[in-house]
Amino acid sequence: MGFNNSIVRYFDDVLDWTPVRKSLLVLIILTVILVHYWLFQVYQTYFPSKYINYDILMTLQWGLPFLIFLTSVLIYVGKQVKDKEWAQQLFACISTFYYAISLVILGYTIGLSNITTGLVMAGAPLFGFVLFQRHIVYAAFGTAAVLIIALSALSAYGHIPYGPLFKPEFFYEFKARPFYLLCMIYFALPHFITIFGFCDLFFIRWRQRERNIHHISITDSLTNLYNRRAITNCLEASLEQNADLAFPVSVVLLDVDLFKRINDAHGHAIGDKALQVVAATLQSTLRKADQVGRYGGEEFLIVLSQTELEQAVIIAERCRVAISNAYVSDEHDQRLQVTASFGVSCSEQCGYQLDKIVRQADKYLYEAKHQGRNQVVSILNTIRT
Known part of the structure; x- marks a missing residue:
């Protein structure tokens, strides 16, 4: 051999x-x-x-x-x-x-x-x-x-x-x-x-x-997660498979808070490390069946198949806490805290149309940003720790 x-x-x-x-x-x-x-x-x-x-x-x-x-x-x-x-x-x-x-x-x-x-x-x-x-x-x-x-x-x-x-x-x-x-x-x-x-x-x-x-x-070279096309295909496939069975599909869209400030203050190398830390944290926090990809820039999209909205919000909150507890070392070896804002949507509320479910998650993401960042927003409520 x-x-x-x-x-x-x-x-x-x-x-x-x-x-x-x-x-x-x-x-x-x-x-x-x-x-x-x-x-x-x-x-x-x-x-x-x-x-x-x-x-x-x-x-x-x-x-x-x-x-x-x-x-x-x-x-x-x-x-x-x-x-x-x-x-x-x-x-x-x-x-x-x-x-x-x-x-x-x-x-x-x-x-x-x-x-x-x-x-x-x-x-x-x-x-x-x-x-x-x-x-x-x-x-x-x-x-x-x-x-x-x-x-x-x-x-x-x-x-x-x-x-x-x-x-x-x-x-x-x-x-x-x-x-x-x-x-x-x-x-x-x-x-x-x-x-x-x-x-x-x-x-x-x-x-x-x-x-x-x-x-x-299908892979984002920086974070080693799915790239935008691949994670979009995963979401589309999940919606098609679960629509016939009437199982819920939830989507979590998250954005790293004040990412431009990190890049401007510490350089793109530290910014890249921040994205890698977020990606690694998401992978270690999510369930095996969950799918996550880099949706663009500092945005990430999570597909939660056969997951109701209430459970999706809990999962998103768990990811938020895990990210806020992680850190990135800057050029002076000082710890920089990284946080993210989350928007959650579910097919139970907006159907199995890909554009609509992503647009709804994006809407709640911007609400989370507007309300102070580092939080999870959905149609239900805002959960904070």
Whole structure:
């Protein structure tokens, strides 16, 4: 489990890698695949099967080592130019085409009409779309597809042999089927692991990024509460859900008292701390089912689902007391008391219309301000301690 987590952490920002760094990853994967095929070649050199075309095997004995060497050279070059702006797209194009053509060569050698080729044709473009710009992937995939079609047509009409690494009976004899199956599994294994394994890692990161983007889109960065749009959506959803059941929904709108004076006297940094203290106090005071967000500036909105007005006023009063008992340290480490005024409305009095219930809470909030601040006002009465 720890090893898997380490891999995920290493590729955590893979979508943000530079094109050259992504290309180096592709070339390293290709190196692993080439070494995997080369091990098969070495084994068959010393322990040949009767279905292996030994003459072709000897003719091509330096082919795979040459490709491995060439790939290593490209990796070296990529490391040298990884920070060069001009090399980003150029090296990505070269690496992608080289990857595609190398796999076509390997595919032709073992036969193009098999599960390995199908796996690569289906998985490699998906792998590429995650990493590179789509026009690069389309160009490389299109080139590979044209080569595969051309080689398949030439072999179908007898102009070139099909799967020259193997003797013809390898593809037709019943006795060769177990060996054929083992070979195809062996050749397909590195493609399956790299393509689907890395795509899984990439999509883990993609899902994490989507969750982060969603969190950012609904969160106020200063207070870490819902932002205005998100808390408004919460209120709208609560009103819709409870309207059919005739359950009450209450809204509390609060405003930090004399906030401009705090900013003017102590600076915006202290003002920001005051808002953070208020936000933290609200979160710790409210119930788990209650929803709170920064409505704008120094205003906060609380959604109390299935809560009658009397209970909402009690909750608002509890929040008022908690805020007045909190404090912010100024630039001289002196404690500054923070207070807030509250307006409370409920669907029992003004219905389930979002604009109306917020407007009513805003009306009572301004009454609380007018009556001296640091108090809760609703249609019922003013509660003070």
